[in-house]
Amino acid sequence: MAIGIFDSGVGGLTVYKTISEHFPKADIHYLGDTARVPYGSRSQETVIKYSLQCAQFLVENFDIDTIIVACNTASSYAIDNIREKFGVNVIGVVEPGAKSAFMLSANRKIGIIGTRATIRSQSYVKALQALSPGISIQQTACPLFVPIVEEMLIETEIAENVVKHYLDELINKGVDTLILGCTHYPLLKGVISKIYPHVSIVDSSEAIIACIEELSVDTLQNGIREIYLTDESPAFETLKNVLAGGLASKKVTL
Amino acid sequence: MAIGIFDSGVGGLTVYKTISEHFPKADIHYLGDTARVPYGSRSQETVIKYSLQCAQFLVENFDIDTIIVACNTASSYAIDNIREKFGVNVIGVVEPGAKSAFMLSANRKIGIIGTRATIRSQSYVKALQALSPGISIQQTACPLFVPIVEEMLIETEIAENVVKHYLDELINKGVDTLILGCTHYPLLKGVISKIYPHVSIVDSSEAIIACIEELSVDTLQNGIREIYLTDESPAFETLKNVLAGGLASKKVTL
Structure with a gap:
């Protein structure tokens, strides 16, 4: 079972980084919705719609038992909707x-x-x-x-x-x-x-570590790390060395 | 025949304002894609996709003979695609x-x-x-x-x-x-x-006035003005008095 993290863009990589370092053997799939970032200036209705699509991508494509909603805006507006729709652990920030x-x-x-x-x-x-x-x-x-x-x-x-x-x-x-x-x-x-x-x-992101431990999430896997983005992102190129260990991103359409 | 203006968000209202003031009797329909703003950090492929959807909305819903692409990013990447797909005048910035x-x-x-x-x-x-x-x-x-x-x-x-x-x-x-x-x-x-x-x-936006005149666009209509946004926008609320004469926006989904 793997951990899925999603964010409106690349900011959630601060969460990815903290979790990656704390649980080096966890399998982690990160999705950044860079084609529609930022969520922070949009309406509740739009944030919920986009967040459900992100969660759907993670659940459909990977053997996810825990979704971490790294985006504060999505955590603020959509976490109940995600919990309701998908039968997995959902941790917000x-x-x-x-x-x-x-x-x-x-x-x-x-x-x-x-x-x-x-x-x-x-x-x-x-x-x-x-x-x-x-x-x-x-x-x-x-x-x-x-x-x-x-x-x-x-x-x-x-x-x-x-x-x-x-x-x-x-x-x-x-x-x-x-x-x-x-x-x-x-x-x-x-x-x-x-x-x-x-x-x-x-x-x-530091407080999330305790939640992962409380929920007994399986963090002893193969240490697989993947980063998916919905669009090319100059910000990712700027930040990837600092936050993602230089890992390359893969393009995906929601 | 009316003029359609689209932009990635509310910035194009600077163009709307200049055209509105210069041609007070023109019918003008403005679309701001605030659900997906900004275009300026996205890839060419994504900008073309979003721009064609904006143009489609204007052509389908109004009796448009001229589309003004107020967004510089959309003008830079998508203007040929819009010209090719829709049989109307297309003016970029x-x-x-x-x-x-x-x-x-x-x-x-x-x-x-x-x-x-x-x-x-x-x-x-x-x-x-x-x-x-x-x-x-x-x-x-x-x-x-x-x-x-x-x-x-x-x-x-x-x-x-x-x-x-x-x-x-x-x-x-x-x-x-x-x-x-x-x-x-x-x-x-x-x-x-x-x-x-x-x-x-x-x-x-000032240079566009000359283009509209050169193309003999019909600017003697009823002075209808409409502003459509794809999402609520705090930036619109901040700028509408300065740029849109206080006009309210209507919500639309692309």
């Missing part, structure tokens, strides 16, 4: 991330950043409030973060100014823990920590 | 823009900026070389410009730094005329002119 943040925060003031769709969905807010109704939550969408990562402008003054533009107000409200609610954002962890060194940062 | 730049440039050093796909396609380079083989051309892709416009960060220090990041090198090579090869970029005309006041800027 929202609940594990919310749980980590809840355990890390000392003052119970938690910040959430993500795409417009993830923020609008209130998914992290709901997951945090389920853990503790009285928790204080600040959230904001950061649409420029993804292109900054994909342009590899991570270590620049532009990145620092954009981080301050989006985060100053939120951090000034006393947030001590920040959830990176988009798979691209872990690549900005360095610059965010440099500007706000006192803030704990939650990268959901 | 590339040739009119190249012609304007050629007439404006005094030193025959022309710069081109656009999405990755538009730059990779070499479409403006080919159009300029067809006008004058010895012309000097510099080009660069500016992937951060679109999100800066859609985030309405146009008048900020971030915008200025990003403009310098992409354009300093190109302008320092002596370019006296710059083609804005993406429909979003006219909204950055102000900041670009402020930093490089000696450079002439070409906005293709």
Whole structure:
């Protein structure tokens, strides 16, 4: 049995990388919907439709027992639909991330950043409030973060100014823990920590490891790794050495 | 007979606006493929497929005699396919823009900026070389410009730094005329002119007016205006007052 991961594009490779390194013998098939990326600016209806097609591809083509929805937007909108339609384990990034943040925060003031769709969905807010109704939550969408990562402008003054533009107000409200609610954002962890060194940062991909262990997913296979993309992707070419061990991608149509 | 305009998203509304204002009695149907925007990072094959579907929608639903391909990426890759398949006038943004730049440039050093796909396609380079083989051309892709416009960060220090990041090198090579090869970029005309006041800027939407006149397109109709989008779009909500006279959009599936 293998693990299937899907994402709207290449950002989910941060999740792929963490899982690959932690479970070196797991068989992992990654699908990035680069022909229709980004999901983060689209409607709920469209995100559900695209997400079900991604899950369908994984289930039809591989012996999958666990689907990891690496995309925060898809996790926010479509996870129940995927669980309902396919008889496999489905792990999203929202609940594990919310749980980590809840355990890390000392003052119970938690910040959430993500795409417009993830923020609008209130998914992290709901997951945090389920853990503790009285928790204080600040959230904001950061649409420029993804292109900054994909342009590899991570270590620049532009990145620092954009981080301050989006985060100053939120951090000034006393947030001590920040959830990176988009798979691209872990690549900005360095610059965010440099500007706000006192803030704990939650990268959901790390929280997913615990979920995989809890569900007793079979991670002792042949270490097969495959990356499928629905379109050629310059961003993949930029990031593949950093995130995918230089692995080449295969083209697929959904 | 009406004019159909399509674009990968809402950027083409800069073209819609110019044409609407110039021909107040023309019937104009605009389609923005916001469910699959942006085209600028996708492959040629995918851009052609999506563009033909957009053109099909316009031809099937309205009494169209002229299709304007407002998207530079679609103009660069798919215009011949659209011309071949549909028996109507097809006007892209590339040739009119190249012609304007050629007439404006005094030193025959022309710069081109656009999405990755538009730059990779070499479409403006080919159009300029067809006008004058010895012309000097510099080009660069500016992937951060679109999100800066859609985030309405146009008048900020971030915008200025990003403009310098992409354009300093190109302008320092002596370019006296710059083609804005993406429909979003006219909204950055102000900041670009402020930093490089000696450079002439070409906005293709203005060059399209001359094409419409040359082709004797019927622009004396009832002044009907319709905007169709393939998905809800926060960017449309941000830009509609500036570019579409506050007109509401209608949802459509391709």
